[in-house]
Amino acid sequence: MQKGTHFYCDHCSKLTPEKKLTKTPVNGVERHFCCPGCELSFKVLKQVGYDDYYNLQRKELGLGEERGAVILTEEEQARMDELYREFVQGSGEIKLVYLKIEKIHCAACVFANEEIIRKLPGVLEFNINPGTHRSKIRWDNRLITLAEILNTIANIGYYAYPFHPSKAKPTLDAETKDLTMRLGASALISMNVMLLAIGLYAGYFQGMDPQMKAFLQWINMIMTIPGVFFAGKPILQGAWYNLKSGSPGMDVLIALGSLAAFFLSVWHVITGVGETYFDTANMLIFFILLGRYVESKAKQKILKETDKYDDYRVETVTKIHDGIRINSGLDDVAKGDFLEFYPGDILPVDGVITNGTSAFDESVLTGESIPRQKTSGDQVISGSRNLDDTFIMQVTSVGDGTIFSRVLELIEDSQLSKSPISRLVDQVSTKFIYFILLSASISFIWWNLTSGFEIAFPIAISVLVIACPCAMGIATPMALLVGTGESLKRGVLIKSGEVLEELVKVNQVVFDKTGTLTTGIMKVVAVHEFDETVDKTELYSALAHAETEVYHPVARAIRTHFFGLTGKYEGYSDFAGFGGKGITFQTGSYKVAAGNTKLMEDEGVEFLSHLGLIKSIAGNGHVPVLIAVNGTLVSILEIADEIRTEAKETLAKLAEMKIPVIILSGDRKENVNQLARVLGLSQDQVKGELSPEDKANEIRKLIESGKTVMMIGDGVNDAPALSLAQVGISMGEGSQISLDSSGVVLLNNSLPSVVKSITLARATYSKIRQNLFWALFYNVVMIPIGAFGILIPIWAAAAMSLSSISVVFNSLLLRRTVSSSFRRMGY
Amino acid sequence: MFSLYILIIISLLIAAGAFLLYIWAVKTGQFEDLEETKYQVFDEDDDEVPTKPQNGTKTK
Numbered sequence: 001m002q003k004g005t006h007f008y009c010d011h012c013s014k015l016t017p018e019k020k021l022t023k024t025p026v027n028g029v030e031r032h033f034c035c036p037g038c039e040l041s042f043k044v045l046k047q048v049g050y051d052d053y054y055n056l057q058r059k060e061l062g063l064g065e066e067r068g069a070v071i072l073t074e075e076e077q078a079r080m081d082e083l084y085r086e087f088v089q090g091s092g093e094i095k096l097v098y099l100k101i102e103k104i105h106c107a108a109c110v111f112a113n114e115e116i117i118r119k120l121p122g123v124l125e126f127n128i129n130p131g132t133h134r135s136k137i138r139w140d141n142r143l144i145t146l147a148e149i150l151n152t153i154a155n156i157g158y159y160a161y162p163f164h165p166s167k168a169k170p171t172l173d174a175e176t177k178d179l180t181m182r183l184g185a186s187a188l189i190s191m192n193v194m195l196l197a198i199g200l201y202a203g204y205f206q207g208m209d210p211q212m213k214a215f216l217q218w219i220n221m222i223m224t225i226p227g228v229f230f231a232g233k234p235i236l237q238g239a240w241y242n243l244k245s246g247s248p249g250m251d252v253l254i255a256l257g258s259l260a261a262f263f264l265s266v267w268h269v270i271t272g273v274g275e276t277y278f279d280t281a282n283m284l285i286f287f288i289l290l291g292r293y294v295e296s297k298a299k300q301k302i303l304k305e306t307d308k309y310d311d312y313r314v315e316t317v318t319k320i321h322d323g324i325r326i327n328s329g330l331d332d333v334a335k336g337d338f339l340e341f342y343p344g345d346i347l348p349v350d351g352v353i354t355n356g357t358s359a360f361d362e363s364v365l366t367g368e369s370i371p372r373q374k375t376s377g378d379q380v381i382s383g384s385r386n387l388d389d390t391f392i393m394q395v396t397s398v399g400d401g402t403i404f405s406r407v408l409e410l411i412e413d414s415q416l417s418k419s420p421i422s423r424l425v426d427q428v429s430t431k432f433i434y435f436i437l438l439s440a441s442i443s444f445i446w447w448n449l450t451s452g453f454e455i456a457f458p459i460a461i462s463v464l465v466i467a468c469p470c471a472m473g474i475a476t477p478m479a480l481l482v483g484t485g486e487s488l489k490r491g492v493l494i495k496s497g498e499v500l501e502e503l504v505k506v507n508q509v510v511f512d513k514t515g516t517l518t519t520g521i522m523k524v525v526a527v528h529e530f531d532e533t534v535d536k537t538e539l540y541s542a543l544a545h546a547e548t549e550v551y552h553p554v555a556r557a558i559r560t561h562f563f564g565l566t567g568k569y570e571g572y573s574d575f576a577g578f579g580g581k582g583i584t585f586q587t588g589s590y591k592v593a594a595g596n597t598k599l600m601e602d603e604g605v606e607f608l609s610h611l612g613l614i615k616s617i618a619g620n621g622h623v624p625v626l627i628a629v630n631g632t633l634v635s636i637l638e639i640a641d642e643i644r645t646e647a648k649e650t651l652a653k654l655a656e657m658k659i660p661v662i663i664l665s666g667d668r669k670e671n672v673n674q675l676a677r678v679l680g681l682s683q684d685q686v687k688g689e690l691s692p693e694d695k696a697n698e699i700r701k702l703i704e705s706g707k708t709v710m711m712i713g714d715g716v717n718d719a720p721a722l723s724l725a726q727v728g729i730s731m732g733e734g735s736q737i738s739l740d741s742s743g744v745v746l747l748n749n750s751l752p753s754v755v756k757s758i759t760l761a762r763a764t765y766s767k768i769r770q771n772l773f774w775a776l777f778y779n780v781v782m783i784p785i786g787a788f789g790i791l792i793p794i795w796a797a798a799a800m801s802l803s804s805i806s807v808v809f810n811s812l813l814l815r816r817t818v819s820s821s822f823r824r825m826g827y
Numbered sequence: 828m829f830s831l832y833i834l835i836i837i838s839l840l841i842a843a844g845a846f847l848l849y850i851w852a853v854k855t856g857q858f859e860d861l862e863e864t865k866y867q868v869f870d871e872d873d874d875e876v877p878t879k880p881q882n883g884t885k886t887k
Contacts, residue, residue: 192839212828
């Protein structure tokens with residue numbers, strides 16, 4: 001950077017004599033500064049990763065690029081990591097961060113950013129939500145650093161910074177505040193300019209003192225300067241960056257219109273010949289700002305609803321270490337630690353209760369307001385609130401691994417994701433801008449040749465402004481934002497725009513049986529007794545206790561059914577368990593055998609006289625458990641996997657929607673047929689005795705026959721089938737597997753949500769189509785109107801904004817559509 | 828006719844004053860939450876809530 005005995009300051013590039021220079025090593029390279037201020041600024045810019053600022057500046061000075069500036073030393077890298085550590089997620093080399101990108105105004109901006117950033121080596125995933133301007137980026141730390149990515153974004157004219165998904169609101173507030181200020185300023189200036197402009201119009205028709213005319217024009221010009229350059233600053237800036245990155249957006253059209261009107265008028269004022277269009281220049285900006293203001297307010301309203309999750313962040317917990325209770329920061333809690341929670345506490349981690357019983361409010365995740373009772377051995381999930389009593393639990397997962405964090409991440413993802421349709425719209429509207437520029441030029445040339453400049457000029461501006469495809473750009477994201485928000489309120493998390501579009505097309509629903517249509521938990525549904533001489537209380541109490549030695553769903557059912565019987569209990573002895581058959585034990589004077597017919601045969605118990613009953617129980621798909629005392633059959637327990645209460649209703653709703661249903665089960669054919677009878681399905685709608693692969697094959701066959709299949713299963717053994725179906729829903733109890741394997745997550749784990757998710761998707765999708773239709777319709781109708789000179793530029797701007805505003809309001813109406821259609825369905 | 832020049836300039840100055848006032852209002856957050864203001868009387872902020880009046884003590 002040497003030039004004679006002078007040096008360029010490394011910050012401001014001012015040529016400075018060597019003796020006045022400050023020389024400081026920054027990160028191992030000797031840097032020169034003209035003053036301490038520059039030195040400080042340099043270090044700060046360097047720290048936040050804005051090195052390319054210097055490259056741009058050097059280019060302007062004709063110095064050539066200094067590539068070294070972007071390559072960070074290890075020390076810098078470390079400082080950068082420190083700076084953004086709390087934002088960056090993911091261990092290993094693949095990192096993830098959420099970015100908020102400012103200065104994005106339209107589909108073209110989104111497109112430009114995505115195109116450029118995705119092409120960087122090492123960037124694995126980059127999606128921008130055009131609605132919220134948030135993005136999620138995943139990259140390989142070995143190939144590229146976060147600093148380099150942020151640099152590139154800054155280089156094309158946008159400003160990106162990491163944020164926590166849950167802490168986004170303040171920035172949006174700041175944006176709205178800025179917009180409010182500029183909108184108000186623009187309104188005030190526009191009104192005053194308009195007032196004088198009316199005087200000038202009147203003068204044009206009735207004649208006016210030339211001195212007064214010049215005076216009014218001058219005043220209008222002075223007022224318009226802040227109107228265009230202060231109030232319109234975001235638009236001008238946006239346009240500038242659009243041009244620099246070579247992908248024109250709607251800002252270019254507006255800026256072109258407004259600046260053309262302004263500078264032509266200035267020329268006319270200075271030369272004293274011709275009319276002025278200062279009112280046009282101002283009103284264009286005013287209407288665009290108005291449209292943006294409404295959009296930003298609507299977004300704020302929607303984001304407020306996800307804000308509720310913020311209240312569920314907890315910083316400290318009570319840890320039990322060697323029997324001592326200590327207050328501990330959440331960072332110090334690891335898997336396996338024991339924590340104590342008091343009534344009213346919110347759980348920041350997942351775990352298993354080791355001591356105590358309490359009720360839990362899980363409504364934040366499930367939308368279910370009835371508290372759930374849990375006791376030792378039960379799993380408790382993060383985000384739930386302890387209601388009743390103090391308990392101790394052992395931590396099973398912390399931090400990003402908890403169910404609550406995963407759900408939040410999924411919510412964020414679902415809002416970021418773009419449906420295929422919106423990607424198409426993005427591409428089309430970018431190309432559309434070239435078309436508009438062309439139409440405006442043609443209109444201008446035509447009218448200039450036929451009617452002269454004074455007429456051609458406003459018409460060209462009208463075309464530029466009226467044809468702006470911004471309503472088209474926000475049509476899809478606005479509806480998606482409202483739609484996913486509404487689903488979330490009802491405990492349905494639709495993971496991405498793609499899933500939403502598949503959901504709309506679903507024309508075949510496949511259910512698993514166990515754990516899906518049934519609760520998956522065995523219960524004693526009937527007790528048949530034959531011998532009155534045996535003390536049943538004593539027998540069953542002992543049986544319940546003896547069954548604790550066996551881990552089997554049937555044993556569990558018996559246990560839970562008979563525990564808590566009050567009466568004589570003698571304890572039990574001589575316990576023997578026979579796997580797959582049953583158990584025998586001694587209590588008081590009774591020698592008890594409890595199990596299936598095989599056990600009875602082994603024990604020499606006569607049961608053939610009750611064979612009819614046993615067969616009918618088995619025929620119903622239930623399990624008979626025979627109980628013999630001292631060699632005589634005294635009772636038979638009927639045990640069954642209960643059908644979920646909402647199963648029948650859900651199937652009825654699906655039939656109403658004309659979506660065919662089939663059941664694929666691994667269970668025995670009789671059991672499945674029995675279930676079909678109870679649920680009112682025909683025999684050809686059910687298939688039993690299928691392995692997980694068979695199920696997957698069945699799904700494949702359905703898909704090959706052209707169906708869009710929705711599969712509802714229980715996460716673990718249905719995983720292949722679930723992942724094969726276009727829409728997979730798993731009914732696991734808020735488990736990690738169900739979060740990962742399904743496209744739609746039912747946070748409340750209830751069957752009616754299946755119907756709800758289809759209804760929600762259909763409503764959202766039809767809203768998207770409606771929005772797109774109106775936006776397109778508007779453009780098709782308005783371009784000729786502008787080109788034929790029917791509308792003056794001001795009204796063109798008003799019409800344009802109106803179309804955007806109508807799209808926003810139409811999307812908000814989706815809430816009402818959803819609520820009323822649910823009310824009609826009885827939810 | 829001359830009065831018109833004066834009056835327009837005066838009106839401009841008043842408008843400029845309103846403009847500055849508006850900028851000040853936005854910057855100090857007067858427009859931030861138009862919804863919430865009407866509920867403020869129901870808020871029980873610890874600092875603002877007067878305790879039960881006792882003899883000789885003034886409530887806020």
